[in-house]
Amino acid sequence: MTAPPAPSPQKSLQWRRRLAAPSRASWPRLLLLLLILLFAGLLLDIWSGEASVARLVTPAVVLRVLARHLPLLGAHIPLPSGVPDWADALVWQNRLPRALGGVLVGMLLALAGVAFQSLLMNPLADPYTVGVSSGSALGSMLVVVLGGAGLLGGYLPSLVAFFAGLVTVALVYGMARVGGRVSAQTFLLSGTIVGTFLWSLIPLMLSLGNRAGLDRRSAILSTLLGNLQYVEWRSVLLLLPFGVAGGLLLVASAAELDAMSFGEETAAHLGVDAEAFKRRVIVAGALMTAAAVSVAGIIAFVGFVVPHLARRLVGPGHRALLPVAMTLGGLLLVLADYLSRVWLNGLEIGAITSLFGAPVFAAVLRQRNRLRA
Amino acid sequence: MTPPFRRFLPIAVGLPFVLMALCGCQSTPNTTPSATPAAPPSTPKATISTAVSSGFPRTVTDATGYTLPLKAAPQRIVSLAPSNTELLYALDLGNKIVLDTTSCDYPPEAKQKPHLDALKPDIEPILAATPDLVVAVGELNGKLIERLRQQKIPTLAINPQNVTETYAQLLLVAQATGQEAKGAALVKEMQARIGAVKQTIDTYLTQSPAHKRTPVLVAFGDNPIYTTAPKSFISDLIVVAGGVNVADPPPPGNIVSPEKVIALQPAVILCSPALQAGLKRLPGFASGVPAVAQGRFFSTSEQATLERPSPRLAAAAEELARYLHPDAFGAAPAKPDATKPAR
Numbered sequence: 001m002t003a004p005p006a007p008s009p010q011k012s013l014q015w016r017r018r019l020a021a022p023s024r025a026s027w028p029r030l031l032l033l034l035l036i037l038l039f040a041g042l043l044l045d046i047w048s049g050e051a052s053v054a055r056l057v058t059p060a061v062v063l064r065v066l067a068r069h070l071p072l073l074g075a076h077i078p079l080p081s082g083v084p085d086w087a088d089a090l091v092w093q094n095r096l097p098r099a100l101g102g103v104l105v106g107m108l109l110a111l112a113g114v115a116f117q118s119l120l121m122n123p124l125a126d127p128y129t130v131g132v133s134s135g136s137a138l139g140s141m142l143v144v145v146l147g148g149a150g151l152l153g154g155y156l157p158s159l160v161a162f163f164a165g166l167v168t169v170a171l172v173y174g175m176a177r178v179g180g181r182v183s184a185q186t187f188l189l190s191g192t193i194v195g196t197f198l199w200s201l202i203p204l205m206l207s208l209g210n211r212a213g214l215d216r217r218s219a220i221l222s223t224l225l226g227n228l229q230y231v232e233w234r235s236v237l238l239l240l241p242f243g244v245a246g247g248l249l250l251v252a253s254a255a256e257l258d259a260m261s262f263g264e265e266t267a268a269h270l271g272v273d274a275e276a277f278k279r280r281v282i283v284a285g286a287l288m289t290a291a292a293v294s295v296a297g298i299i300a301f302v303g304f305v306v307p308h309l310a311r312r313l314v315g316p317g318h319r320a321l322l323p324v325a326m327t328l329g330g331l332l333l334v335l336a337d338y339l340s341r342v343w344l345n346g347l348e349i350g351a352i353t354s355l356f357g358a359p360v361f362a363a364v365l366r367q368r369n370r371l372r373a
Numbered sequence: 374m375t376p377p378f379r380r381f382l383p384i385a386v387g388l389p390f391v392l393m394a395l396c397g398c399q400s401t402p403n404t405t406p407s408a409t410p411a412a413p414p415s416t417p418k419a420t421i422s423t424a425v426s427s428g429f430p431r432t433v434t435d436a437t438g439y440t441l442p443l444k445a446a447p448q449r450i451v452s453l454a455p456s457n458t459e460l461l462y463a464l465d466l467g468n469k470i471v472l473d474t475t476s477c478d479y480p481p482e483a484k485q486k487p488h489l490d491a492l493k494p495d496i497e498p499i500l501a502a503t504p505d506l507v508v509a510v511g512e513l514n515g516k517l518i519e520r521l522r523q524q525k526i527p528t529l530a531i532n533p534q535n536v537t538e539t540y541a542q543l544l545l546v547a548q549a550t551g552q553e554a555k556g557a558a559l560v561k562e563m564q565a566r567i568g569a570v571k572q573t574i575d576t577y578l579t580q581s582p583a584h585k586r587t588p589v590l591v592a593f594g595d596n597p598i599y600t601t602a603p604k605s606f607i608s609d610l611i612v613v614a615g616g617v618n619v620a621d622p623p624p625p626g627n628i629v630s631p632e633k634v635i636a637l638q639p640a641v642i643l644c645s646p647a648l649q650a651g652l653k654r655l656p657g658f659a660s661g662v663p664a665v666a667q668g669r670f671f672s673t674s675e676q677a678t679l680e681r682p683s684p685r686l687a688a689a690a691e692e693l694a695r696y697l698h699p700d701a702f703g704a705a706p707a708k709p710d711a712t713k714p715a716r
Binding site: 049050052053056057084086088089090092093094095097098149210211217218219222227229230231232233341345346 | 475492594595596597624625626628630631632633635636638650651654655656657658660661662
């Protein structure tokens with residue numbers, strides 16, 4: 001995907017190519033820029049609210065509330081008069097965990113997307129290709145339809161979603177395993193088969209949920225469309241270990257992922273234990289995706305588009321690709337959450353990511369084709 | 374090799390809107406404030422005055438402006454909504470109902486009747502029941518009403534949006550079924566009971582500046598939280614009972630965001646008992662929303678309803694007023710029955 005070194009007669013095209021595939025040395029700078037953007041997006045999301053709320057909870061109030069939660073210092077910072085005492089609950093317990101949870105979900109999905117696309121050597125793969133999303137969603141919907149949504153302090157649907165996702169991947173892996181080996185093609189196919197079958201049960205769940213009453217119906221829909229409304233500090237703490245572990249594991253495997261992109265045989269010649277490696281990446285990707293889906297439902301397109309965008313920015317080398325994709329995923333989701341909360345009257349975040357994800361991806365694809373021509 | 378979820382996305386995205394349209398169909402009240410053209414143009418008395426005609430055959434003009442010819446007092450009645458079923462039972466016509474919906478749960482006898490699917494009533498079972506009157510809900514059963522009228526089945530469409538319209542349309546049903554006397558008595562009783570509550574509360578509120586209206590949030594669903602705009606019968610009754618609907622001006626689509634609920638600071642939440650757990654679990658609600666912090670959730674008893682335009686509204690006004698302002702009704706504290714499940 002790197003631009004050929006031959007000088008191009010057209011200056012603008014040359015510039016574009018450099019933008020599309022900058023030299024390897026510049027990726028840390030790009031990552032820094034993205035991190036700054038991510039931080040800015042996070043602030044924007046925490047600062048803003050719909051107009052009537054924003055009048056009372058201004059950015060200054062938000063900063064005060066955040067400052068009051070600093071260790072040691074916090075206790076000495078008073079809330080200025082005129083600031084309602086519920087601002088703390090609104091900012092610290094509602095907005096902040098929601099924004100942070102969104103960032104983490106975006107990061108997990110983007111990382112898992114990179115992992116599956118590289119491992120399966122298929123640009124159409126995404127975290128949901130291997131059936132995790134269908135399995136997870138079906139699991140939590142089943143709990144909701146059967147009326148267990150309130151059990152375990154309301155965490156039962158999430159827990160079941162998480163384990164149902166993992167069981168689904170185990171099933172897919174088992175199906176694809178022939179004589180101790182798993183080929184990327186077979187894995188992809190069995191993932192699609194299992195995923196599509198489980199997905200076909202979802203209209204049934206919707207129909208059953210419809211009859212079960214408004215609260216169950218809306219819980220089912222929010223799983224299906226992706227939703228950050230119930231993300232709280234505990235969800236953030238639940239996601240964090242998966243983010244850290246999955247991210248570290250993948251970054252540590254960057255060289256092997258690079259080798260795998262030349263094909264399995266080449267990778268084996270380069271000293272990669274292909275089977276063990278594949279298993280490791282699949283388990284990591286499945287854990288990350290299941291964690292994300294169990295907290296936020298199915299958020300479409302992030303795990304599919306972000307790896308492609310990141311590859312356009314820094315090329316296919318995984319040492320740069322993984323952190324850049326991760327940051328980009330977090331940024332995309334926090335911006336989608338901002339749009340949803342402030343401008344789109346709480347439209348489900350999965351609807352927003354797919355609304356913007358598809359056109360962005362189409363544009364990237366067109367640009368690439370033009371450069372190749 | 375499209376991942377399956379992408380194919381379903383258009384359906385999934387469209388569904389909430391469909392559901393929003395449907396959810397008014399059973400127990401929940403109408404959540405679309407703009408869609409009220411079917412309601413009579415604020416002339417409830419006009420429909421009452423036409424009720425003087427006695428005996429059949431007669432003609433009745435319903436809320437959609439349609440005039441039904443009725444040859445004789447209906448003996449086989451189909452009800453297409455739980456509120457209609459309640460009205461018919463209240464008019465002593467329970468034994469003439471031949472078909473009602475899966476959502477009809479009051480009075481309990483209504484559950485024994487043959488049912489139609491409340492969400493998508495099919496025309497065939499209705500035709501098979503050979504009714505001489507169908508009582509439908511104006512904007513929800515739109516297409517079905519058209520088809521029924523094509524089949525020459527007298528179909529009365531009612532769609533009360535507030536308490537006044539409830540009276541008027543109760544009288545309309547009474548007129549169509551030859552139960553005028555019973556209908557007038559029912560309306561009179563409702564008016565008297567709601568009027569008494571209003572008077573008690575008004576006196577109480579003017580007694581002392583410390584007596585304030587309680588901010589109340591109506592919640593259907595927790596994800597998203599649907600609420601009810603002012604100018605609905607729920608809102609009317611909240612005002613009668615000494616509260617004030619915090620969703621004013623109504624949020625777009627009648628969906629209120631969790632942080633908006635925190636900012637609105639409702640002291641009491643009206644919702645079904647099934648919803649309480651979900652609302653308590655919303656981040657920041659346990660400490661940031663007074664109603665949740667103090668466990669002030671209100672739902673009506675079996676004998677009352679805030680969700681349907683039915684004669685039970687009067688009892689709901691009484692229960693809610695006693696819950697919001699127990700002091701106004703003497704020293705007797707709020708009855709614990711307010712926490713019992715409604716349905």
